[in-house]
Amino acid sequence: xxxxxxxxxxxxxxxxxxxxxxxxxxxxxxxxxxxxxxxxxxxxxxxxxxxxxxxxxxxxxxxxxxxxxxxxxxxxxxxxxxxxxxxxxxxxxxxxxxxxxxxxxxxxxxxxxxxxxxxxxxxxxxxxxxxxxxxxxxxxxxxxxxxxxxxxxxxxxxxxxxxxxxxxxxxxxxxxxxxxxxxxxxxxxxxxxxxx
Numbered sequence: 134x135x136x137x138x139x140x141x142x143x144x145x146x147x148x149x150x151x152x153x154x155x156x157x158x159x160x161x162x163x164x165x166x167x168x169x170x171x172x173x174x175x176x177x178x179x180x181x182x183x184x185x186x187x188x189x190x191x192x193x194x195x196x197x198x199x200x201x202x203x204x205x206x207x208x209x210x211x212x213x214x215x216x217x218x219x220x221x222x223x224x225x226x227x228x229x230x231x232x233x234x235x236x237x238x239x240x241x242x243x244x245x246x247x248x249x250x251x252x253x254x255x256x257x258x259x260x261x262x263x264x265x266x267x268x269x270x271x272x273x274x275x276x277x278x279x280x281x282x283x284x285x286x287x288x289x290x291x292x293x294x295x296x297x298x299x300x301x302x303x304x305x306x307x308x309x310x311x312x313x314x315x316x317x318x319x320x321x322x323x324x325x326x327x328x329x
Contacts, residue, residue: 139248139267140243140244140248140270143243143267143270143271143274144240144243144270146274146278147270147273147274147277148236149278150274150277150278150281151184151232151236151277153278153281153284153285154180154181154184154277154280154281154284155181155229155232157177157281157284157285157287157288157294158177158178158181158225158229161177161288161291161292163224163225165177165291165292166178166219166225167179167218167219168291169218170287170290170291171287171290174214174217174218175217175283175287176217176218176287177284177287177288177291178218178219178223178225178228179216179217179218179219180217180280180283180284180287181228181229181232181284182206182216182217182218182219182223182228182231182232183216183217183280184232184276184277184280185228185231185232185235186204186206186207186216187216187273187276188235188236188239188273188276188277189202189204189235189238189239190207190256191254191269191272191273191276192238192239192242192243192269192270192273193235193238193239193242194255195252195253195254195255195264195269196242196246196250196252196266196269197252198238198241198242198245200235200238201238202231202234204216239273242266243266243270246266247266248265248266248267248270249265249266249267250265250266251263251264251265252264252265252266252269254269
């Protein structure tokens with residue numbers, strides 16, 4: 134397999150995660166995009182902002198190719214978790230556009246470098262901070278899909294929407310009654326296994 138084919142495969146799976154993450158925003162209000170529905174405060178627009186920020190670092194700074202735009206929520210003096218939520222002054226369109234600009238920058242990095250190009254992740258321990266582009270592409274793909282999974286659960290909590298992609302919900306077929314029966318069965322099984 135050629136380096137180009139490997140890059141294409143890696144970028145294909147990274148892009149699938151990017152698109153899945155953004156799809157979770159479709160049709161929601163600015164309020165719903167920001168709603169913290171779990172104790173950690175995880176919210177949809179914050180997940181996108183976070184993944185954009187992380188990708189800008191891994192596929193930019195790591196390889197001496199900084200993203201070129203200020204991301205003040207990552208500064209040393211920023212409040213904790215500032216990358217995990219969008220302020221009222223950061224609307225959906227702005228966060229999405231930022232993420233798309235990060236994609237373009239990242240894809241240019243991948244295009245410019247060989248998969249065995251060495252970079253340095255400044256925020257990793259020194260004994261493992263030297264990395265290849267291949268390793269970072271795998272890492273970033275995993276990171277993106279992990280957060281797309283978080284987004285899937287948050288979106289389900291908002292309006293019941295689930296699925297892998299708009300054209301493939303990847304869910305068992307069943308109406309609302311079937312799903313309620315399925316959930317009830319799992320609850321009963323959990324209670325039985327837990328001795329309740």
